[in-house]
Amino acid sequence: MNILLLTLVLAFIWATITGTFGLLNLLLGAAVGFAALFILRAYLAPPRALRQIRRLLSLMGLFLYQLLLSAVRVAAIVVRPNMRETLRPAIIAVPLDVKSNAEITLLANLITLTPGTLSTVISEDKSKLFVHVITLESREALIADIKDGFEKKVIEVFSNDG
Amino acid sequence: MIVIIQYLAAALILVGSIFALLASIGVLRLPDLYTRMHAASKAGAVGAGFILIAIALLSNDIPIILRALAGFFFLLLTTPVSAHLLAQASWRAGYKPAASTVINDLDAEIQSHS
Numbered sequence: 001m002n003i004l005l006l007t008l009v010l011a012f013i014w015a016t017i018t019g020t021f022g023l024l025n026l027l028l029g030a031a032v033g034f035a036a037l038f039i040l041r042a043y044l045a046p047p048r049a050l051r052q053i054r055r056l057l058s059l060m061g062l063f064l065y066q067l068l069l070s071a072v073r074v075a076a077i078v079v080r081p082n083m084r085e086t087l088r089p090a091i092i093a094v095p096l097d098v099k100s101n102a103e104i105t106l107l108a109n110l111i112t113l114t115p116g117t118l119s120t121v122i123s124e125d126k127s128k129l130f131v132h133v134i135t136l137e138s139r140e141a142l143i144a145d146i147k148d149g150f151e152k153k154v155i156e157v158f159s160n161d162g
Numbered sequence: 163m164i165v166i167i168q169y170l171a172a173a174l175i176l177v178g179s180i181f182a183l184l185a186s187i188g189v190l191r192l193p194d195l196y197t198r199m200h201a202a203s204k205a206g207a208v209g210a211g212f213i214l215i216a217i218a219l220l221s222n223d224i225p226i227i228l229r230a231l232a233g234f235f236f237l238l239l240t241t242p243v244s245a246h247l248l249a250q251a252s253w254r255a256g257y258k259p260a261a262s263t264v265i266n267d268l269d270a271e272i273q274s275h276s
Binding site: 083089109120 | 180194196197203225228238250259260263266268
């Protein structure tokens with residue numbers, strides 16, 4: 001995606017949020033968007049292939065489904081009369097294969113919004129993510145779940161081989 | 163058709179409010195901040211999200227629909243960040259997880275740092 005297209009998208013989002021689609025407002029949005037892009041130009045990712053967009057969409061689909069599931073599950077836990085016996089909270093260190101800040105951010109956010117898990121702390125060398133689990137089954141199962149599920153998908157979205 | 167959309171939106175508002183209610187019950191009942199963030203971030207986000215989608219369905223106004231959907235998107239984008247920051251800040255501040263916590267790998271981390 002080049003800067004021009006991104007500016008147009010940002011102008012559109014600006015018009016969406018401010019609620020008026022007049023020419024002046026769109027121009028203002030484009031100006032603000034371009035200023036933001038100018039500040040962030042060093043961090044903008046290189047162009048993405050169409051396949052990566054498809055991977056991103058599949059990741060979003062998986063994510064929305066998991067989010068609904070997690071809300072239902074946590075809701076089911078808190079209405080139980082014997083809630084405290086059901087809980088098995090634990091903080092587990094999950095070794096990370098993803099390296100870049102963007103990948104770690106995406107993965108941590110996905111973990112937080114999926115069933116039973118919450119990202120807490122990232123170790124200073126970015127090699128481990130400490131995940132809080134509300135009902136722990138086993139450490140190995142949790143780590144395997146994250147590595148085979150979301151981490152794999154995140155790597156797919158960000159890899160440039162496609 | 164309009165009636166169907168209205169019933170759908172009403173159902174979404176109802177389900178969304180129930181999720182929001184359960185999220186607040188969770189915040190009250192769960193033992194520590196880390197477990198509470200589970201309830202607040204997941205059930206809370208889904209509850210508010212359902213209500214925003216209902217607003218998008220009910221209003222026949224394109225800017226309002228777009229803003230409701232943008233709100234939904236930004237809600238999903240920002241909720242996990244604030245939950246993560248709260249959890250990280252409370253750990254940094256020395257807030258210990260509840261005694262019922264079975265495994266705490268962070269304890270080992272603290273020892274290796276000091």
